[in-house]
Amino acid sequence: MSLAIHKKDLADLFRDLSGKWPVYGPTENKEAVTSRFRFAKLSSFKNFAFNYGHTVLPPKQFFLPPEEVLFRFGDNKISPPEETEIILFGLNRKDGEGIFYLDKIMSEPIIDEKYQIRRQNIKIIIIDSLPPSNSLNCDLYLQRVDKDHYLAFPYSPFGEEIAQNPYFGHEGDVGTISTRHAADEVIYHPRLDKIVENSYNHPIWDKLADTCFNCGICSYVCPLCYCFKVEDQIDITKNVENDCQGCRNRSWDSCMLPDFAKVTFHNFRPELKDRIYNWYYHKFVRMPREYGIPGCIDCGRCITYCPANINYRDVLKELIKDEKNTK
Amino acid sequence: MKSKKPTKNEKNINSQRLKVAIFDLTDCEGCELVLINLREKLALLNEQTDIANWRFAFDNHNLGPFDVSFIEGSPTAEKDIEITKQARAVSKYVVTLGSCAELGGIQATLNNNEWEEGIKEVYGNSYKTKNKAPKPVSYYIDVDYHLPGCPINQNELAQLITSIISEKKPTEYRSPVCLECKARENTCLFLEGEPCLGPITKGGCEAVCPSRGLRCWGCFGPLSGGNHKALKRNFEKQFGKDKTKELLKTFFSQTNEFKELYPKEK
Amino acid sequence: MKKTQSNFIPNKMRVKKIIGLSPAVKSLILEFTDKNVGKKFCFKPGQFLMVSNLGYGESVLTITSTKSELPDLEIAVRSVGNNTQSLHRLKVGDPIWITGPYGNYFDFDKMAGREIVIIAGGIGLAPLRSLIKTIEKNPKIVGQLKVLVGAKTPLDLIYKADLAKWQSFSDIYLSCNKADSKWNGHIGKVTDLLDKVDIGYDAIAVLCGPPVMFEPAIKKLKKLGIGDDKIYLMLERKMQCGKGKCQHCTCGDKYVCIDGPTFTWSEIKNNWEVFK
Numbered sequence: 072m073s074l075a076i077h078k079k080d081l082a083d084l085f086r087d088l089s090g091k092w093p094v095y096g097p098t099e100n101k102e103a104v105t106s107r108f109r110f111a112k113l114s115s116f117k118n119f120a121f122n123y124g125h126t127v128l129p130p131k132q133f134f135l136p137p138e139e140v141l142f143r144f145g146d147n148k149i150s151p152p153e154e155t156e157i158i159l160f161g162l163n164r165k166d167g168e169g170i171f172y173l174d175k176i177m178s179e180p181i182i183d184e185k186y187q188i189r190r191q192n193i194k195i196i197i198i199d200s201l202p203p204s205n206s207l208n209c210d211l212y213l214q215r216v217d218k219d220h221y222l223a224f225p226y227s228p229f230g231e232e233i234a235q236n237p238y239f240g241h242e243g244d245v246g247t248i249s250t251r252h253a254a255d256e257v258i259y260h261p262r263l264d265k266i267v268e269n270s271y272n273h274p275i276w277d278k279l280a281d282t283c284f285n286c287g288i289c290s291y292v293c294p295l296c297y298c299f300k301v302e303d304q305i306d307i308t309k310n311v312e313n314d315c316q317g318c319r320n321r322s323w324d325s326c327m328l329p330d331f332a333k334v335t336f337h338n339f340r341p342e343l344k345d346r347i348y349n350w351y352y353h354k355f356v357r358m359p360r361e362y363g364i365p366g367c368i369d370c371g372r373c374i375t376y377c378p379a380n381i382n383y384r385d386v387l388k389e390l391i392k393d394e395k396n397t398k
Numbered sequence: 399m400k401s402k403k404p405t406k407n408e409k410n411i412n413s414q415r416l417k418v419a420i421f422d423l424t425d426c427e428g429c430e431l432v433l434i435n436l437r438e439k440l441a442l443l444n445e446q447t448d449i450a451n452w453r454f455a456f457d458n459h460n461l462g463p464f465d466v467s468f469i470e471g472s473p474t475a476e477k478d479i480e481i482t483k484q485a486r487a488v489s490k491y492v493v494t495l496g497s498c499a500e501l502g503g504i505q506a507t508l509n510n511n512e513w514e515e516g517i518k519e520v521y522g523n524s525y526k527t528k529n530k531a532p533k534p535v536s537y538y539i540d541v542d543y544h545l546p547g548c549p550i551n552q553n554e555l556a557q558l559i560t561s562i563i564s565e566k567k568p569t570e571y572r573s574p575v576c577l578e579c580k581a582r583e584n585t586c587l588f589l590e591g592e593p594c595l596g597p598i599t600k601g602g603c604e605a606v607c608p609s610r611g612l613r614c615w616g617c618f619g620p621l622s623g624g625n626h627k628a629l630k631r632n633f634e635k636q637f638g639k640d641k642t643k644e645l646l647k648t649f650f651s652q653t654n655e656f657k658e659l660y661p662k663e664k
Numbered sequence: 665m666k667k668t669q670s671n672f673i674p675n676k677m678r679v680k681k682i683i684g685l686s687p688a689v690k691s692l693i694l695e696f697t698d699k700n701v702g703k704k705f706c707f708k709p710g711q712f713l714m715v716s717n718l719g720y721g722e723s724v725l726t727i728t729s730t731k732s733e734l735p736d737l738e739i740a741v742r743s744v745g746n747n748t749q750s751l752h753r754l755k756v757g758d759p760i761w762i763t764g765p766y767g768n769y770f771d772f773d774k775m776a777g778r779e780i781v782i783i784a785g786g787i788g789l790a791p792l793r794s795l796i797k798t799i800e801k802n803p804k805i806v807g808q809l810k811v812l813v814g815a816k817t818p819l820d821l822i823y824k825a826d827l828a829k830w831q832s833f834s835d836i837y838l839s840c841n842k843a844d845s846k847w848n849g850h851i852g853k854v855t856d857l858l859d860k861v862d863i864g865y866d867a868i869a870v871l872c873g874p875p876v877m878f879e880p881a882i883k884k885l886k887k888l889g890i891g892d893d894k895i896y897l898m899l900e901r902k903m904q905c906g907k908g909k910c911q912h913c914t915c916g917d918k919y920v921c922i923d924g925p926t927f928t929w930s931e932i933k934n935n936w937e938v939f940k
Contacts, residue, residue: 104590109583127583137581141672144718147759149673181907181922184671271936284632285625286576286597288586298911301672301904302569305719307442307560315564315719319672323581324904326911328573329623334902335744337875339915343625345937349914352936357917376580378588378597379628565753566720566746 073241074223076213080238081221082116087236088158089113092194095133096160097123105375110159119161121198125372129294130159130166131173134189137291138322141185141301145316154192164199164207169294169368171206176297176362185321194229257387258355258365262394267355270390271348279386280344282379287325289350289373289381295358295366298331300324326350351386401486401539416563419451419464420495421485423478424505424532425471428549429496433468439556446563462488466562470495472502472532479530479538486539491562494535495555497548497617502652505532509651534652543568547603548617548649554602572600574621575614579605587613593637593645598624615648620655630659672905674716674761675701679754680736685822688744689787690752691728694737694760702735708769709794710898710926713762714906715739717754721747724903726791726925727765730798737762740790740822766906767925770795770870770896775806779864782811783881785854785873789813789822791898791925792872796826800833809834810861814854814873816841837861853877858884865889870926872898878938882929892930899924899938 076084088094096113099120100106108123110130142151162170177186195209203212203224211230213221225234260266270276290296305317324331327346332339340346354366367383374382422430436443450460467489473479486492494500508516513531521527535541545551545558561568575596579586587608588594595616596608607614620626626646633642643660650656681693696702707727716722723745729738743752754760780799782792799809811834815821818840827836837857838849850857855877863869869885871878878897885895901913901920913920916935918927932938 103585106583106585127580137577147676149676149718149761151673177909181909183905183907183909280625281631282628283625284597284629285621285623286574288576288580288597291577291580297909299904300571300910300912301722302571303716303719303721304557305560305564305566307439307556317719319718321672323577324910324912325573325577326914329621330571332902332912334900339901340937341623349937352916353911353914357914360917376586376589378576378586378594379632564719565750 074225074234074239075216075241076221076223076239078219078221084233084236084238085113085116085119085160088160088233089115092156092158094158094160096120097126097162099123113160121161123163125165125370125375127372127376128292129169129370129372130162131169131294131297133157133159133193134170134173134177134186135297135299135323138320139185141319141321143316143318145306154189156192156194158194158196160196161198162195162209164197164201164204165368165370166294167195167197167199167209167212168204168206169370170195171208172295172362172364172366172368173297174208175364176295176358179362194227196230196233256369257384257391258367258369260387260391263365263387263391264356264359266390266394267351267387270393273390273393275386275389276344276348279347279381280342283327283343283347283381284379285327285329285343285346286378287327288376288378289383290325290327291323292372292376294368294370294372295354296325298324298326326353351383355387400537401483403492403540403542404487416447416465416559417463418447418449418466418468419460419462419485419489420449420453420468421451421470421481422453423469423471423481423499423535424474425496425498425503427470429470429545429547432549432552432555433495436552436556439552443556443559447559464489466491466493466559468493468495469499469535472498472506473535473538474505474529474532476528476530482535482538491542492535492539493543493545493558493562494541495545496550497546497619497649498532499535500541500544500546501619501649502532502534502537503548504648506534507647507651537652544619546600546618548615551603553604572602572621574624575599575601575603575605575608575618577601578603579608579614581605582609584608585611587611591636593633593641595629595645598626598629616646617649620650620653622655624655626655626659672763674714674763677737677760677762679756679758679760682754682756685740686820688820689740689742689790689822691738691740692751692754692760693729694739694762696735697759699735705735705737705765706731707765709798710769710791711765711767712791712906712925713737713739713764714766714903715741715751716747716761717750718761720750721745722763722904723747723751724900724906726794728790728793730794730801732801740787740793742787764906766921768923770926772798772805775868778807779867780806780809781861781863781867781869782809783854783858783869783871783873783877784812785814785877786816786820787822788871788873788877788898792870793823793826795870796830796834800830803833810837810863810867811835812837812839812854812857812861814839814841814857814877818843818847835861853880855880855884858888863888863890866894868894868896870896870898875900892933893928895929896926897929897932898926 094113097120098111098118106127108126140152142149177183196211197209198213200215210227212224225231299321301321303319305315358366467485473482497503510531517527558568578601592613594613596614599616600618600621676697677694680695683691685691712726714722715725725739728740741748741751743749839854899920903913903921904910906921908919908922
């Protein structure tokens with residue numbers, strides 16, 4: 072027997088949760104054309120969007136926001152900011168997997184403590200029609216099994232606590248947890264790392280360097296792009312040198328940008344072609360070797376939002392097709 | 399001849415209040431409004447700065463020397479060019495405020511011939527002007543820092559003044575407008591068929607225009623190292639050659655990036 | 665390779681002593697303000713710190729002192745960017761903030777009994793000073809030591825006093841790109857010295873300097889019969905974290921901050937962007 076919740080009780084569950092914590096989730100802007108879905112603070116269940124496909128920014132914005140304060144300084148002291156607890160409600164499985172992989176990246180081989188502190192304060196509830204997979208770090212998984220019913224899989228003490236709620240009843244048996252069967256997906260091609268690694272001289276990189284606008288959107292919208300820059304900002308009020316007041320900020324960056332690898336006297340990656348190759352190399356060579364996973368969950372955000380219409384699936388397909396010809 | 403930065407002005411500015419001058423040339427004075435709109439920040443800054451010359455706000459007309467001279471607008475009249483050179487001679491730092499001073503502004507879109515024809519068209523054949531075709535301030539003098547934008551961004555202005563007081567170089571590391579635009583989860587105007595210049599334009603504006611449904615016009619200037627050629631090709635397919643040139647010309651006309659895209663243009 | 669762990673929150677130190685090394689380079693000796701933190705701090709030659717004057721950014725600087733000088737640390741700062749310029753303005757007693765140590769270090773087991781050849785260009789001598797000084801303490805841990813140093817002009821040559829002292833246990837060879845008649849070292853590139861100095865095929869070569877130095881140096885070392893695994897290179901990259909996260913320091917499949925900064929040539933010779 073397993074736990075389940077009726078669709079009409081979801082709204083009550085949501086109301087209970089939002090009474091105790093700020094709840095964020097996918098919401099729809101019906102007027103927008105290209106960016107209809109986004110994550111926002113949900114004031115009522117009415118604003119929650121089921122089946123959102125993909126939002127403009129992935130949920131990484133909550134763990135690694137576009138800009139955050141690492142710590143404040145002043146009076147010769149350092150004070151890290153306080154974090155608040157929030158609930159991410161109703162992510163789909165794909166975004167859940169993105170979080171799982173990002174968690175792995177930010178804890179191995181060295182822990183990114185700032186990320187971890189934020190992460191510990193965020194509880195995740197996933198709602199999807201697919202069964203839960205093995206690559207999830209969520210608190211509660213709700214699987215839609217028919218028009219009105221959701222099976223509930225608690226994965227943490229917090230999730231168990233929610234599932235104790237009277238809204239959850241017991242239902243008949245459920246199927247087994249499925250793992251990913253993605254043999255046909257291009258990012259799971261068995262030799263992909265070798266193929267991309269050996270493709271440095273493939274003409275496609277020149278072609279991409281002719282098309283790409285170098286805007287870095289593919290990095291900003293990617294759930295598994297996590298590169299950042301760290302900058303100090305001095306407050307306007309007090310600035311005695313050696314004891315100025317201000318903060319150290321961390322903000323998003325993109326390896327596509329021209330000055331990404333530039334030090335004072337040298338730019339180590341001045342060519343756009345190299346930067347594009349590096350983007351693919353990181354996702355499909357370095358990351359699989361470092362973490363055992365591709366740096367891509369195939370969510371398609373970078374395809375949807377690329378102004379130059381670059382499609383990484385097509386790029387990878389072409390590289391795979393030409394495997395034997397390039398070295 | 400272009401005025402170089404005098405070496406004798408390299409003295410330290412520690413501890414004393416920063417002496418600031420603000421000059422306006424040919425422009426709309428919108429950037430000065432941003433300065434006034436700093437309000438409480440301006441009051442805080444006032445504790446550390448001494449505004450010695452500002453026609454827009456005060457009556458005093460100190461002739462220098464200054465720690466920082468802000469120049470707004472593009473030098474056009476003979477007097478403008480004189481002021482520009484004078485500012486360089488008496489200032490430790492010269493900072494341009496806004497697109498007119500940094501890039502020449504929209505008025506610099508006309509090249510020398512078009513400029514003369516335009517004058518004839520408006521004022522008639524008999525009128526002789528002493529004004530020159532508008533150029534960026536850096537055409538006449540060395541500039542230390544540029545504050546881009548039409549108008550400039552308030553936070554950037556406050557940060558720049560703080561940086562100068564703290565003897566810190568303002569950051570030169572810029573991302574395209576797209577970063578700030580995506581961070582606000584805006585609708586992508588480019589994908590909706592608008593000729594948005596965001597991908598190749600320097601950020602720092604907090605994506606004010608796209609966040610309000612207006613495409614990026616490129617007022618912060620071209621992102622150095624960006625792929626301007628690719629965008630131009632894409633635009634030409636969508637909007638045709640003439641329209642593309644017009645779009646890129648609006649703010650980029652005097653930049654090296656534009657000259658690379660249109661080498662025959664004088 | 666040992667992975668060091670650290671947070672983004674820096675430790676406070678104080679400037680204890682300032683020594684001018686050349687017009688653009690200063691050496692700062694730092695002491696911990698909290699003795700307990702100082703007691704726990706340990707590092708090995710070759711490791712680096714992220715050093716910062718709060719408000720001005722962070723810089724990657726290799727520790728130039730040795731274990732025996734702990735809990736004091738020494739760093740060499742070349743005034744180039746916002747942070748390093750502000751570090752140059754610090755006075756004795758001023759606070760300074762560090763995180764680290766980061767990166768890998770020199771393995772003395774591999775160096776035992778061997779001839780060590782150090783090739784340093786410009787400020788590149790600073791990251792290798794800790795290694796040389798460790799050998800100075802106990803010259804028997806290696807076979808013999810040769811130090812080849814290049815600078816733009818005699819004025820730019822750093823650690824002049826040290827170099828004079830080190831002659832007691834090592835062979836020092838100097839070169840300058842430009843010099844007047846008072847200069848009695850070589851005039852030219854530091855890599856020219858490789859043709860003049862007698863180096864055995866079994867030596868270990870350690871290189872640190874501007875990227876342009878590496879290619880000619882490696883060519884000459886290979887001609888001498890030195891194996892790829894015995895050529896060590898210290899690489900420089902932009903860094904924002906030191907934890908293998910920010911992606912700025914990647915070099916092909918390696919992170920300079922956690923896999924490096926010292927690599928053997930055999931580790932990286934097939935790397936697609938070593939000499940970019």
